[in-house]
Amino acid sequence: MFNILISDKLAQQGVDIFKAEQDIQVDVKLGLKPDELRNMIGNYDALVVRSETQVTAEVIAVAKKLKVIGRAGVGFDNIDIPAATRAGIIVMNTPDANTISAAEHTMALILSLARNIPQANASLLAKKWERSKFVGVELLGKTLGIIGLGRIGAEVSSRSKSFGMKIVAYDPYASSDRAKELGVELCDLKTLLSRSDIITVHVPITKDTRQLIGTEELKLCKKGVRIVNVARGGIYDEAAVAEALKSGQVAGAAFDVFSKEPPTDNPLLDLPNFIATPHLGASTEEAQINVGMVVARQIIEALRNGTIFNAVNLPALDAREREHLQPYFTLCDKLAAFLSQGTRDKLDAIHITYSGDVTREKTPALTLAILKDLLASSYQENINYVNAPILAKERGIKVTESMTDHFGSYTNSILIEIESGAARHSIRGTLLIDATPRIVEIDKYRVDVPAEGTLLVFFNPDIPGILGKVSTILGNARVNIAGLANGRIEPGKDAVTVISVDNEVPAEVIKTISAIAGLKHVRLVSLRDQG
Helix, strand or coil: EEEEEECCCCCCCHHHHHHHHCEEEECCCCCCCCHHHHHHHHHCEEECCCCCHHHHHHHHCCCCCCCCEEECCCCCCCCCCHHHHHCCCECCCCCCHHHHHHHHHHHHHHHHHHCCHHHHHHHHCCCCCCCHHHCCCCCCCCCCECCCCHHHHHHHHHHCCCCCCCCEEEEECCHHHHHHHHHCCECCHHHCCCCCCCEECCCCCCCCCCCCCHHHHHHHCCEEEEEEEECCCCEEEEHHHHHHHHCCCCEEECCCCCCCCCCCCCCCHCCCCCCEECCCCCCCHHHHHHHHHHHHHCCCCHHCCCCCCCCCCCCCCCHHHHHHHHHHHHHHHHHHHHHHHCCCCCEEEEEHHHHEEEHHHHHHHHHHHHHHHHHHCCCCCCCCCCCCCHHHCCCCCEEEEEEEEECCEEEEEEEEEEEECCEEEEEEEEECCCCCCCEEEEECCEEECCCCCEEEEEEEEEECCHHHHHHHHHHCCCEEEEEEEEECCCCCCCEEEEEEECCCCHHHHHHHCCCCCCCEEEEECCCCCCC
């Protein structure tokens, strides 16, 4: 039974998803004080929050059972991510669920800025008729600068084109192919600022984006530029924006989010050319339902099956990318399992080399999977995708990753090399065209065996009679051989032998095989149910 605490208001549809599951016990307790949350969080496997609950390091320190924190929304600045990561707690958000609502709200603010709609509405409600005071501008032909070409930025781009706008974008992580697909021009930040008639930001708040646009950046803009923020408070230097609005350098600004909320003492609220909404980007009926339902399903999948979506403290993979990478994840699990069953010594270094087609994939996610599997076999702690890098660093394990164009005739391969004291071991695998994982190299010896089932592995002199002796012992024990591969570097020297067997090999049989003269490192490796 998994216990889940919902501490902020969640759409009933999301709550109902939890309640429909027999192995889920959900408690909805809103408005908890910090000490109340600390006192009860130790009973729960998952916590669901929005923006009100502060998930501090103190809360996380006593959350001994907590496995998942689900943020029903995009921003997660109310959660201590480093503390959660160190504790091995997955932090998930729901970046797709409110994408359309945020993009539409952005367009609403852009149109409001262009046509002075809030000011004109207030004037008319005050029984005034001031048509000449609220002359606007058309969007047709104007240049929109989008900072952040992620999900929301892309949707804003699509909608802006319907108004005949030209789109320039700044996003250091966006590829030229992605920009071409969206029909936008990528440029650097200074170029965007100097060319744009309207600027909108769609990036998370980080140390790199906090006060990304301040006094100096606003000076680079066209005089009379209009700016929008439906992302996170603090991306603009709000004091600098206020001064620019007063001077006319910025003709108008429209913010939905603020560095301090509610912004009761913010100087922007006193300016006539400033438009404000109270953090409404995701406040549509559809978005509220979507984020509640999505976060509920994500948490259930994580708790029950270990399937992780939209984790903010793991390499970002959407559902399509995860499905595409799944064969590689399976291969990584098999290779790490093979190495893990060959050594129990302390790990000193792990080096991973990706070759061929796999180098074009999101290899950090694969490296994380390998690291998690290798550490979990060597240490007793609770090690998962989240805390594996931190624990490796604390133990002085050097982890490196490199790329090569190809390995032999294989279109892709993954090589894992480990150092453990004086020992050095390695294994290389590949995916066939049908995504079947194969082992193609063991400690520099070339082999070709399926990465599945039970494998009997040993090193032996490359001389006649050795394999016959092993086969006879297995036959006498009624162990059926499914396949055999032998790899050597030079004839007559050492070789590695891998025998696939259909059934388990008794310990006494392994002992008998180990007694054959010249055999070394005889071991049974199980690759069943890995990944």
